[in-house]
Amino acid sequence: MAEPAAPAVRMRGIHKHFGAVAANAEVSLNVASGTVHGIVGENGAGKSTLMSILYGFYQADSGQIEVFGQKANIRNADDAIALGIGMVHQHFMLVDTLTALENVMLGAEPHWLIERAEAQVRSKLNALMASTGLQIPLDSLVADLPVGDRQRLEILKTLYRGAKILILDEPTAVLTPQETTQLFGVLKRLREQGNTLILITHKLKEVMALCDVVTVMRAGQVVAEVPIAVASIESLAQAMVGRKVMMGRALESPTHKGEMLLKAEHVSVTDSLGVQRLKDVTLSLHAGEIVGVAGVSGNGQSELMDVLTGLLTPHLGQLTLEGHDFTPPHWLDPSRARKLGLAHVPEDRHARALVMAFAAWESAVLGYDDLPDYSQGGWMNHSHMRQATADMMERFDVRPRDTELPSSKFSGGNQQKLVLARELGRAPKVLLVGQPTRGVDIGAIEFIYAQLRALRQKGCAVLVVSSELDEILALSDRVLVMNQGRIAGELPIAQCTEAALGLLMTGGAA
Amino acid sequence: MNTLPRWADLVLLPAVSLLVALLAAGGVVALVGQDPLEVIQVLVHGAFGTARGISYTLYYATTFVFTGLAVAVAFHGGLFNIGGEGQAVMGGLGTGLVALWWSAFLPAWLMLPIMMVSGALFGLAWAAVPGYLQAYRGSHVVITTIMFNFIASTVLVYVLVNHLRPKGSMSVESAPFAASAKMPGVHEALGAIGIDWPSSPLNLSVMLALLAALAVYFFLWRTRAGYRLRAVGSSPSAAEYAGVRAHRQVLVAMSISGALAGLVGMNEVAGVSGKLMLEFVSGAGFTGIAVALMGRNHPLGIVLASLLFGALFQGGAEVAFEVQGFSRDMVVMLQGFIVLFSGAMTYVIAPILARLLGWVSKPFASKTTSGAAHG
Numbered sequence: 001m002a003e004p005a006a007p008a009v010r011m012r013g014i015h016k017h018f019g020a021v022a023a024n025a026e027v028s029l030n031v032a033s034g035t036v037h038g039i040v041g042e043n044g045a046g047k048s049t050l051m052s053i054l055y056g057f058y059q060a061d062s063g064q065i066e067v068f069g070q071k072a073n074i075r076n077a078d079d080a081i082a083l084g085i086g087m088v089h090q091h092f093m094l095v096d097t098l099t100a101l102e103n104v105m106l107g108a109e110p111h112w113l114i115e116r117a118e119a120q121v122r123s124k125l126n127a128l129m130a131s132t133g134l135q136i137p138l139d140s141l142v143a144d145l146p147v148g149d150r151q152r153l154e155i156l157k158t159l160y161r162g163a164k165i166l167i168l169d170e171p172t173a174v175l176t177p178q179e180t181t182q183l184f185g186v187l188k189r190l191r192e193q194g195n196t197l198i199l200i201t202h203k204l205k206e207v208m209a210l211c212d213v214v215t216v217m218r219a220g221q222v223v224a225e226v227p228i229a230v231a232s233i234e235s236l237a238q239a240m241v242g243r244k245v246m247m248g249r250a251l252e253s254p255t256h257k258g259e260m261l262l263k264a265e266h267v268s269v270t271d272s273l274g275v276q277r278l279k280d281v282t283l284s285l286h287a288g289e290i291v292g293v294a295g296v297s298g299n300g301q302s303e304l305m306d307v308l309t310g311l312l313t314p315h316l317g318q319l320t321l322e323g324h325d326f327t328p329p330h331w332l333d334p335s336r337a338r339k340l341g342l343a344h345v346p347e348d349r350h351a352r353a354l355v356m357a358f359a360a361w362e363s364a365v366l367g368y369d370d371l372p373d374y375s376q377g378g379w380m381n382h383s384h385m386r387q388a389t390a391d392m393m394e395r396f397d398v399r400p401r402d403t404e405l406p407s408s409k410f411s412g413g414n415q416q417k418l419v420l421a422r423e424l425g426r427a428p429k430v431l432l433v434g435q436p437t438r439g440v441d442i443g444a445i446e447f448i449y450a451q452l453r454a455l456r457q458k459g460c461a462v463l464v465v466s467s468e469l470d471e472i473l474a475l476s477d478r479v480l481v482m483n484q485g486r487i488a489g490e491l492p493i494a495q496c497t498e499a500a501l502g503l504l505m506t507g508g509a510a
Numbered sequence: 511m512n513t514l515p516r517w518a519d520l521v522l523l524p525a526v527s528l529l530v531a532l533l534a535a536g537g538v539v540a541l542v543g544q545d546p547l548e549v550i551q552v553l554v555h556g557a558f559g560t561a562r563g564i565s566y567t568l569y570y571a572t573t574f575v576f577t578g579l580a581v582a583v584a585f586h587g588g589l590f591n592i593g594g595e596g597q598a599v600m601g602g603l604g605t606g607l608v609a610l611w612w613s614a615f616l617p618a619w620l621m622l623p624i625m626m627v628s629g630a631l632f633g634l635a636w637a638a639v640p641g642y643l644q645a646y647r648g649s650h651v652v653i654t655t656i657m658f659n660f661i662a663s664t665v666l667v668y669v670l671v672n673h674l675r676p677k678g679s680m681s682v683e684s685a686p687f688a689a690s691a692k693m694p695g696v697h698e699a700l701g702a703i704g705i706d707w708p709s710s711p712l713n714l715s716v717m718l719a720l721l722a723a724l725a726v727y728f729f730l731w732r733t734r735a736g737y738r739l740r741a742v743g744s745s746p747s748a749a750e751y752a753g754v755r756a757h758r759q760v761l762v763a764m765s766i767s768g769a770l771a772g773l774v775g776m777n778e779v780a781g782v783s784g785k786l787m788l789e790f791v792s793g794a795g796f797t798g799i800a801v802a803l804m805g806r807n808h809p810l811g812i813v814l815a816s817l818l819f820g821a822l823f824q825g826g827a828e829v830a831f832e833v834q835g836f837s838r839d840m841v842v843m844l845q846g847f848i849v850l851f852s853g854a855m856t857y858v859i860a861p862i863l864a865r866l867l868g869w870v871s872k873p874f875a876s877k878t879t880s881g882a883a884h885g
Contacts, residue, residue, distance in 0.1 A: 019868075311750060311751065334752065334753035338753060346751055351747040352745075353748065354745075356744070357744040358741070366741065366751075366752045367752035367753055369734050369752075379734070380733065380734055
């Protein structure tokens with residue numbers, strides 16, 4: 001295919017302010033036609049804002065956009081689509097109760113008789129699927145489709161609408177390693193067919209594997225734009241954070257296991273619909289180790305965490321914590337768990353870990369409000385609570401250091417640091433952490449890893465549930481893999497490879 | 511980015527809402543051929559211009575404080591208690607029953623506290639049932655409390671007609687209580703210390719209302735129980751994570767809410783009528799919703815909003831009396847506008863106000879705005 005002279009997208013001098021904060025300042029971006037262009041940066045670096053401007057969600061305060069050499073005024077998503085720009089969102093924009101075909105058609109029905117419309121769309125889609133290799137069952141309800149298929153459907157939807165430029169926002173966040181490989185195959189094929197792809201991600205490994213050129217953003221500005229040939233993961237990470245980052249594993253692992261602190265045996269959970277969420281799960285945690293739980297989201301990890309922290313009572317099983325045995329229906333409850341030295345950093349920060357409407361200091365005592373330094377005789381000691389929160393903020397570098405700010409106004413990373421400060425502050429014997437770094441900046445990730453490792457050195461038993469394999473590999477001493485509510489396998493860290501874990505995650509044998 | 515600074519949210523926004531409501535109401539007043547300025551002048555004078563007017567305003571406000579606080583406590587527990595009306599009716603019944611039984615034997619210093627506790631307990635019980643159904647059975651509290659309003663008013667009718675009405679009496683009311691069951695009027699209390707004050711329904715319940723507002727403030731923001739109740743109200747799942755039993759907090763919130771509404775009996779039954787009769791609540795339970803809405807569910811805001819509504823009731827009555835061709839319904843319309851603009855329309859006014867403030871403060875480059883939400 002002949003390379004057109006003009007770049008697919010050219011953005012020049014883009015400025016965008018939200019209040020006093022410059023989300024984008026003097027940003028310029030050149031995306032050559034027929035390439036995969038990566039945009040990386042920490043949360044709040046402005047990459048989503050930039051893409052939202054390109055897709056018409058926001059209007060730039062100033063600056064120019066050219067698409068295929070034509071000056072473009074993109075006021076909304078319709079304008080963007082008309083220019084051949086499509087976006088695949090991180091959270092899928094699909095109607096679960098409609099079929100795949102109906103989802104593609106929705107909003108762009110070619111005929112007022114729905115039967116005719118479906119026939120037309122179907123023939124077009126069949127051609128499209130054949131040429132791109134994006135195969136999905138068109139007549140299945142979206143609710144019944146696996147995540148990988150839903151993502152292919154999203155891509156197909158944008159292609160159907162004539163997109164030549166695809167913006168993909170964190171496309172691999174929900175995929176297994178195998179699905180990711182498959183997706184990359186498709187994306188490469190799309191590139192060969194002359195499409196232009198813009199990939200927003202924070203996974204540098206994927207950038208290295210797929211992109212031709214990568215733009216690094218930091219604090220609203222472009223700090224680097226490099227061809228992939230001269231880029232490395234280290235140099236990109238450094239450009240993103242603005243300093244050197246150490247993410248790799250700490251080398252030594254303890255040779256002997258410490259005392260067993262928590263043991264769960266034969267735990268089974270059935271939900272209200274009769275679906276078995278946990279099947280005969282047995283695990284133990286020992287002092288001074290970090291155990292990783294790997295798996296594709298939704299394979300029982302959340303239920304496991306809830307059972308171990310007392311939020312959910314299983315139907316069968318036994319739990320031993322600090323010499324106390326619990327069997328259903330007299331299961332552990334969260335306040336009892338806390339008193340026995342079990343701390344919990346929940347995976348869902350917004351729904352569980354913080355009360356978003358509360359001031360930081362009110363959220364910072366959540367679950368610990370009955371401790372004698374926070375309250376006596378039912379009366380709360382506000383000044384102690386505020387002081388304790390200020391200390392937590394200092395120790396864990398929570399920004400801004402404002403104890404009165406509502407919890408919802410902190411960035412994800414700072415919310416997480418506040419939660420960690422609260423849960424780690426009482427020297428727990430057992431710590432259960434769900435998705436420790438979801439939505440957290442690289443700089444904060446490094447800090448959080450260091451805290452978890454330090455806790456392990458002090459003899460705490462740590463369980464980390466994460467959907468990021470890199471995280472599991474960076475932290476764990478041994479790894480449990482969950483698949484469909486079972487523990488599909490356990491591997492010491494030395495035997496963990498992405499391929500081996502990926503196989504277990506999808507239900508294959510180790 | 512349409513977030514208002516705290517002072518604007520608490521002071522400016524209600525003031526602007528009130529102003530807009532007055533302008534809209536003034537427009538309607540002008541449409542029916544009256545002079546809005548004259549009407550507002552009569553209204554303000556009627557509510558605040560005389561000692562008697564002030565007394566009536568405070569008397570109305572007292573009842574609204576109780577029902578407004580009731581709505582607010584439930585709200586902080588994440589519940590919408592529409593049943594203030596019924597709980598106030600039952601509270602009045604509880605107040606009146608003990609007065610009928612014991613006021614002949616007991617002195618006032620013993621009788622009045624008993625009546626207060628009884629009223630609060632009746633209101634509590636009437637709210638606890640929907641609270642229990644919500645917490646443990648999942649029946650929505652909005653539906654059940656509305657239903658309980660109807661049941662409460664028919665229970666009152668039944669008790670009055672079949673049991674409390676003196677033999678041979680044709681009016682649906684109980685026998686009068688003995689003097690020991692009468693909440694002293696403010697004019698009596700002031701008279702006792704030598705201050706001359708015109709006679710009015712205003713009684714010492716007004717102090718009880720202030721105490722209740724203080725107590726609610728301390729409960730919600732100073733005690734652990736209040737903290738947990740608010741945690742459940744804002745985020746049930748986070749509260750569960752913290753080890754708080756959400757079900758129990760729902761029951762607690764509804765119980766306190768009902769007890770507060772039940773105190774209405776002290777103002778209306780013990781303070782004014784001196785006997786049990788129908789219609790002593792007359793919609794105050796519903797006005798409490800508007801009061802809580804306008805007072806942003808904060809005790810101080812509720813006291814202020816109650817004063818406003820009390821003034822509207824009292825001033826409105828004066829207007830209907832003084833201004834030719836201006837009916838009581840016009841006053842109701844004015845109240846409607848205030849509820850509309852201070853409640854529902856707040857979300858329309860707030861962004862506009864935020865933008866205006868943004869223009870004004872732009873040159874100063876305020877540091878309160880934050881772009882943290884953008885990734």
